[in-house]
Amino acid sequence: MQYISHSPEDTQKFAKEQALELTREGGGKPIVIALEGELGAGKTTFTQAFAEALGVQKHLKSPTFVLMKHYGIHNVPNYHTLYHLDCYRLNNSVDLIPLGGGDIVHLRGTIILIEWAERVADILPKNHWIIHIDHPPVGRAGVSEQTRNISITENN
Numbered sequence: 001m002q003y004i005s006h007s008p009e010d011t012q013k014f015a016k017e018q019a020l021e022l023t024r025e026g027g028g029k030p031i032v033i034a035l036e037g038e039l040g041a042g043k044t045t046f047t048q049a050f051a052e053a054l055g056v057q058k059h060l061k062s063p064t065f066v067l068m069k070h071y072g073i074h075n076v077p078n079y080h081t082l083y084h085l086d087c088y089r090l091n092n093s094v095d096l097i098p099l100g101g102g103d104i105v106h107l108r109g110t111i112i113l114i115e116w117a118e119r120v121a122d123i124l125p126k127n128h129w130i131i132h133i134d135h136p137p138v139g140r141a142g143v144s145e146q147t148r149n150i151s152i153t154e155n156n
């Protein structure tokens with residue numbers, strides 16, 4: 001599925017819709033989302049709005065320096081915890097072992113959003129979602145600084 005976002009607000013709205021849809025369909029099965037895209041693409045912006053839609057009460061900040069943060073989910077049935085990982089500074093998944101990074105992806109009732117998931121591809125379960133955000137070259141027809149192409153694909 002492809003979506004063209006024209007502003008941060010647009011991306012937020014799309015992220016909220018996806019949060020409600022994926023949790024409704026998921027029924028408590030772990031949801032793992034690999035977020036791909038360059039620095040500044042909008043991965044954290046997407047994650048913040050996704051979390052907000054699930055009733056996460058704290059404003060989510062990027063966990064670049066701590067690698068992983070977790071939040072309580074309050075708004076939707078069957079899901080209780082959202083994990084946010086940012087693997088920007090990692091070369092591979094070895095650094096996630098002390099955090100139990102490889103295990104959380106199998107827990108019922110959890111949602112895991114991973115920025116720079118390409119770097120820890122081996123911890124992703126076979127079933128996961130890939131959300132790729134890219135910033136098309138400015139100057140093409142209809143493309144501004146705020147344009148983003150967002151694609152969602154299911155890997156299974």
Ligand SMILES: Nc1ncnc2c1ncn2[C@@H]1O[C@H](COP(=O)(O)OP(=O)(O)O)[C@@H](O)[C@H]1O
Binds near residue numbers: 009010042045146
């Ligand atoms: N359509 C858009 N969607 C998301 N972010 C956008 C968009 N247009 C501009 N931006 C800006 O781009 C930046 C994205 O930052 P961030 O979400 O931290 O990216 P990443 O986590 O991918 O590095 C923010 O400053 C945001 O306001």
Ligand SMILES: [Mg+2]
Binds near residue numbers: 043044062086115
């Ligand atoms: Mg980020």
